[in-house]
Amino acid sequence: MAKDVHPPRGMRDFLPLEKSHRDQILTQIRETYLSHGFQEIETPALEDLARLTSGQGGDNEKLAFRVMKRGAELESALFASGDSADGLADLGLRYDLTVPLTRYYATNRAKLPTVFKALQTGPVWRAERPQKGRYRQFVQCDIDIIGESSELAEIELLNASLDALAAIGLADATIRVNHRVLLANLLDGLGVAEADRGQAMIIIDKLDKIFAEGVIAELGEKFGAKVAEAASGWLSTLEGVLDAPAELAAIFNAIEARHGKGKLRFDPTLVRGMGYYTGPIFEIEHPGSGSSIGGGGRYDGMVGRWLGQDAPAVGISIGFERAVDLVDGAEGSDPKALVLVLNSNSPVCVAAALNAQAEAIAAGYRVRLEQRPKKLGNLLESMQQQGFGSWAQIGEGDPFNIKDIKLLLS
């Protein structure tokens, strides 16, 4: 009897057509970013656990899969730890690509350009409770610019990302933009003390879930009636289209000049969770998705932690899994995918098949060999479901004729 076999909980196998669909989308995103002069890098899947849990990763740090020490090191850690888990692990699987990027930059900066424009895509792992659309292994697509403090960096990231989204068929995507300094000024204006800013931002971040009433109520609970009243006044001014403030004008102007109006939208209520943002922040939206499909922002303080000297940095990430769900699958079969049916297993037929295959590959086909089964129709129907659109047979002295599988099956 077959044993019950699955991939680990929350992780996925990809069937050939899914894999090909995902690969196509990832390739289009990567090629767009490369065409914009971003340089692709790769870091290991594992990082030192101490680095992954040093405060840089926010809440995600708790979700790092821990990899056990090995051999003598494990034995001595076990001996020392009694029944606590501390010290049994020394490595962890990365939960994002930003922490590895900042480590990479500190390790390799002598060999990198002064302004480093990085592209990194790859799987990350989070030990979350699996839910619909939330996986324990998933792909991220990040671009970051380190070493450029002017808005040219933000402009390049947003410009390249809009092009990448258009390349995969998501030309309707728009990006909400805010600025952490504006948020800070706003909170000052509402009467929130500097020390309470973080907490107030967390409340404002819930606007799309608890609406204006909820935000006003929670601000009131935490910071008193005066703040609530000021917030109520502020929120009531937010109806209608808002022009971008001076802090964001250069970014808005450049993107409008290249992509037309409406791609960027100023949203003074946009917060984004991560504590490390210091300047402009972005969130990518698409009418087909209820939640954001990516985001990012400027994080000028973070790279310096490994580097020992400050380096301005800004990044944006396309949520690959959400983007894949929005892009229509490459349904149907491909006429350039050919099933070549061998009429016998004789040496002459096999040799002829290998030559015909090479010829068709040179003409741009993908060519799968198959021995002729009793029921040719069943084979070709199953091949059509796998994306093969054409077939030919070889071995009877027939001319090498490529035919449409549809015609045979209809």
Add this chain to the structure above:
Amino acid sequence: MAKDVHPPRGMRDFLPLEKSHRDQILTQIRETYLSHGFQEIETPALEDLARLTSGQGGDNEKLAFRVMKRGAELESALFASGDSADGLADLGLRYDLTVPLTRYYATNRAKLPTVFKALQTGPVWRAERPQKGRYRQFVQCDIDIIGESSELAEIELLNASLDALAAIGLADATIRVNHRVLLANLLDGLGVAEADRGQAMIIIDKLDKIFAEGVIAELGEKFGAKVAEAASGWLSTLEGVLDAPAELAAIFNAIEARHGKGKLRFDPTLVRGMGYYTGPIFEIEHPGSGSSIGGGGRYDGMVGRWLGQDAPAVGISIGFERAVDLVDGAEGSDPKALVLVLNSNSPVCVAAALNAQAEAIAAGYRVRLEQRPKKLGNLLESMQQQGFGSWAQIGEGDPFNIKDIKLLLS
């Protein structure tokens, strides 16, 4: 001061030019295999630890990185385990792509073609002592055919692999071939008992390290003087070119008809370590490398373990890291990689630069924007080292002229 930052021991960062070189080679291998009708799949990096250590992976099982249980499960395992490490881990990082493939086939076979021709590439992890050329994370490139018992499967694997090696510039690669049944018959003939075959194969496998004298001596020690004498007689007959025996004739004929003579070489001493091989076995060699650059063979018994019913299977793997070392790097700079120098940060100049960039991308360039620095020569020299071969400037009302960086620097 900068903290000391490295990737974890035995794992690597890839700089942009290395990454691009590796990606190019991997893409050529993948595209060749896809053109031969192999279907690409993806499995998670993690598998259940019980599956990774069930005897299918040979010595590699000991090298699996173990991933710790989390939360309450970890606490109760710690409580139960005292100071042993048993039971603290439930997942492991894959150490090869074959164990995941056989699990994948058992999980998904209802959605796969009867004859499944799989392509899988990706990183694997082994907790080995790092050495020169041996890493703890490295890439494998596997193709396998499950469900085909005739030699057509071996022929397809070898044909596609020779094409893939040629595609990356390793047309000089050759493949040594043997058959496990021939090895078994040979050992019978030498007087080795069936129960001792495995041990005798391990000794013969060392032929290239300890030579004929060593093999004869070790066989004598283990199995007595008679076996040693018979082995000595056998080894002395192996000088000169050997014709492939009848068991391998169909494979040799088909590959010779397509690739000419000399691509395959019968080697009656080839063993390959893995215990699970049941038929033809292969090892890929290249004159530029002292060790093999890949290998594989038929493993008809293995897939059945998860499936509950037997399925014939054969696979071959290109050792990606060794292949990369043999392929010349894409040295020098690319004339289609363009540095576009902005003469100012003014809105007009930025807008003009984004438009010029879009125009050049449409013409097939990769275009990197740069603000004009004080020393243009230094910038362009550094960009040339990063692979950029052309430059242009924008913003002075100049025509958009693309120039060779070499000319400026010479």
